[in-house]
Amino acid sequence: MSTACPYDIKGLPTTQAGVAKTVITPPLGTGLAGYFHERIATSVKSDLHCHVLVLGSGENRLALISCDVICFSNEMADEIKKLVHERAGIAPEFVLIHATHTHTGPVMHQIALLPCDTDYLAQLPGHIADTVAEATADLFDCFLVAGRREESSVGSNRLGRRSDGQEVFSKTDVLGPAGPIDPEVLSLAVRDATGSMRAMVVNYAMHPDVIGGGSADFFSPDWPGYVGDTISDVYGEDVVTVFLNGACGDINHREWTPTRLPQGGPAKSLQMGRVIASAAIAAAETGEVLEAAECRGSLEVLEIPFFTRDEAFLAELEVIRTKSEAERVGWEKVILGASERWRHDGEIARVPVHAMRFGDVVFVGLPGEVFVRWGLEIKHWSPGRFTFVAELANGCVGYIPTTDQAQRGAYGAKPILSRQLIADGGRQIADAVQVLVCSLWE
Numbered sequence: 079m080s081t082a083c084p085y086d087i088k089g090l091p092t093t094q095a096g097v098a099k100t101v102i103t104p105p106l107g108t109g110l111a112g113y114f115h116e117r118i119a120t121s122v123k124s125d126l127h128c129h130v131l132v133l134g135s136g137e138n139r140l141a142l143i144s145c146d147v148i149c150f151s152n153e154m155a156d157e158i159k160k161l162v163h164e165r166a167g168i169a170p171e172f173v174l175i176h177a178t179h180t181h182t183g184p185v186m187h188q189i190a191l192l193p194c195d196t197d198y199l200a201q202l203p204g205h206i207a208d209t210v211a212e213a214t215a216d217l218f219d220c221f222l223v224a225g226r227r228e229e230s231s232v233g234s235n236r237l238g239r240r241s242d243g244q245e246v247f248s249k250t251d252v253l254g255p256a257g258p259i260d261p262e263v264l265s266l267a268v269r270d271a272t273g274s275m276r277a278m279v280v281n282y283a284m285h286p287d288v289i290g291g292g293s294a295d296f297f298s299p300d301w302p303g304y305v306g307d308t309i310s311d312v313y314g315e316d317v318v319t320v321f322l323n324g325a326c327g328d329i330n331h332r333e334w335t336p337t338r339l340p341q342g343g344p345a346k347s348l349q350m351g352r353v354i355a356s357a358a359i360a361a362a363e364t365g366e367v368l369e370a371a372e373c374r375g376s377l378e379v380l381e382i383p384f385f386t387r388d389e390a391f392l393a394e395l396e397v398i399r400t401k402s403e404a405e406r407v408g409w410e411k412v413i414l415g416a417s418e419r420w421r422h423d424g425e426i427a428r429v430p431v432h433a434m435r436f437g438d439v440v441f442v443g444l445p446g447e448v449f450v451r452w453g454l455e456i457k458h459w460s461p462g463r464f465t466f467v468a469e470l471a472n473g474c475v476g477y478i479p480t481t482d483q484a485q486r487g488a489y490g491a492k493p494i495l496s497r498q499l500i501a502d503g504g505r506q507i508a509d510a511v512q513v514l515v516c517s518l519w520e
Contacts, residue, residue, distance in 0.1 A: 083273040087221050091371040095220040095268050096132040096213035097277045097318040101125045102145060102205060103297055104184045109193035111148040112181030113292050114412045116192060119184075123289070123298040123344075126183055128206050129306070129320045130213045131268065131277050132168070133222075133436050135371035140172040140434050141210050142279060142441065144320045146299035147183045150175060152428055152445070152473035154186070154203060159472075161207035166214045171375040174432060174443045175206070177470040178323050181287040182298040220276065223267040224439055224464045225365025227357040230261040232350045233284050235450065236330035237488045245488035249334055256488065257328055259283070260450050262457075263354060264466055266439060267362035275313040280305055280358040281466040283324025283450055288331050289347035301331075304351020305358070312359060322468040325444070325453025327477050327490050370437035376514045377472075380429040382503045384422035385493040391417075413495045420494050427499055430472045431510050435518040438463040442511055443471030446478040446498075449490065452508045459512050461519045478504040 103125045110117040126146035133140050141162060150158070159170040177186075185194040237245050238252030245256045266279040286300040299306075306319035331350060332341060340346035395417055398410045432443035440462035444452075448469040457465045476498035477490040484491045484501035491497055 083271060085221065085269070085273055085367060087367065090221055090367065090369060091135060093220050093222065093371045094134040094217040095276065096215070096217045097268070098130045098209045098213035099318045100128050100205065100209045102128050102202065104195050104198045108195045108198065109185040110182060110294060111185045111192070112287060115292070117292070117294055119295060119297050121296045123182070123296040124303050126297055126299055128209045129318055130209050131279060131318065131320045132210065132213045132217070133373065134217065135373045135436070138172065138373035139168050139214070140373055140375060140436060141166070141168050141174070142320050142322070143173065143175045143206060143210060144322060145177055145206065146180050146303065147177045147186055148179055148181065149177045149186055149470050149474040151187050152430065155473040157203045158206050161203055162210045165207045165211040168210065168214070171377040172434060174434060174441055174468065174471055176322055176443065176468045178299065178302045178321055179286050179470055180298065180300045180302070182290045182294050182296060182300055218276070219271050220268050222368045222437070223269065223362055223365045224368055225265055225361030226464065227263045227361045228261040229263050229282070229353060229357045230259060232353050233259060233329055233331045234334050235259055235328055236332070237328050237490070243486065245483060245486040245491070247489040255334060256483070257449065257451060258454065259329055260324055260453055263357040263361060264464055265358035265361040265365070266464070267365065275317050277318040277320065278309055278358060278362060279320045279322065279466065280354065281322045281324055281468070282354050283326040283329055283453060284350070285326050285330050286323065288342060288350060289344055291342060301347040301350040301354070304348050305355045308352050308355035309359065322466055323470065324467050325448040325450050325469050327447035327449045327469065327479065329450055368437045368439065373436050374518045375434040376517055377430060377432045378510060378514060380431060380506060380510055381426045382429050382506055383500045384425045384427050384498055385500055386423040387417065387420065391493060409489060409492060409495055413492070416494050422498065427475050429475055429503070429507060431507055431514060432472055433511060433514040433518060435462065440465045440515055440518070442467045442515065444469045444478070444507065444511070445471060445473040446475045447490065448478045449480050449483060449504065451480050452478065452504050455508055456511050460515050462515070475499055478507060481505050
């Protein structure tokens with residue numbers, strides 16, 4: 079078989095890459111994250127992984143780390159970055175640590191009464207840093223191909239607007255969707271000097287809570303895992319897929335119109351993985367080779383106030399308290415306990431915002447479950463040809479709705495239950511990201 083590269087790569091700047099993939103599946107008996115009730119993993123449907131891509135040009139290197147977990151606390155993300163710097167020599171502003179947000183992964187910190195494996199959590203940062211070190215230890219010459227496709231058939235905005243102007247996490251008795259989706263599938267293919275695929279970065283905005291739901295009792299990366307499996311089926315099992323979930327705080331897999339297609343469970347998860355993988359593959363096969371390799375990074379920690387319980391919020395809680403347990407509906411059943419555990423009245427949150435540039439590609443890291451409109455706005459104002467927006471990156475400060483939707487009551491906007499910051503926190507984050515991204519082109 080000929081090793082001649084079929085691409086025209088003459089005159090491209092020198093670019094190097096390193097890839098690694100390791101298993102991070104916890105022990106059985108670990109609590110599963112993502113719901114307000116206890117779920118325990120009794121089996122492994124598919125292993126959870128840490129996926130790493132290191133890209134280098136000149137003296138600078140950046141690392142993209144994607145892990146099949148629901149989120150990272152700010153403290154754990156900081157520890158991972160510190161260890162990566164020590165063990166792989168990559169500075170924090172060049173390290174993006176991302177959680178794919180699978181709801182069939184481990185509880186990542188003590189939340190109410192949900193059980194977590196503290197020994198596993200203590201070892202995880204070092205394991206992730208070692209995976210990055212493994213990737214940096216075996217660099218190879220490469221070139222990058224970036225492309226995009228659109229896919230709008232596997233999900234929808236999960237919030238509905240009611241006739242009274244309020245919004246709900248429902249498709250029943252509403253006027254229609256309360257927001258858009260982001261149909262863009264971005265891929266960044268990493269090919270070695272022969273043209274062989276070695277890794278692919280895939281970016282798409284969709285909640286990964288498909289395969290098991292509230293009754294799940296197994297570990298699985300959900301549909302992002304099937305994205306990687308499908309890409310490996312095409313290019314080889316050694317190809318590493320780094321999946322970056324986009325701004326999907328209000329995006330789900332269920333449709334607004336009737337369909338006979340799968341609506342949830344393993345069949346839907348497999349369908350979504352194959353659909354998004356096929357879009358990413360098509361984008362990679364028809365994209366253009368990147369001709370620039372400038373590597374820059376910028377990380378800023380914003381100070382944004384936490385939500386503070388006010389008279390209106392306390393009055394709402396008092397109404398719930400007057401109801402019997404049987405009369406409480408929806409989130410009323412858990413918001414009282416969440417409010418009693420709230421310890422951030424009057425405090426300031428540390429909110430890390432992050433941007434990295436590699437040639438014409440931008441990677442943006444946002445520390446929470448971000449409503450899709452913020453992701454679309456960041457892309458709109460980005461000077462990069464390809465802007466990969468990754469939510470739940472470098473930490474987590476809860477849901478980040480738009481300023482107006484923060485007042486409309488839906489899950490994701492509800493203070494303390496799902497939203498931790500003040501209503502205007504999302505705008506402050508998006509504005510800061512715009513400044514960071516533009517500074518990478520100065």
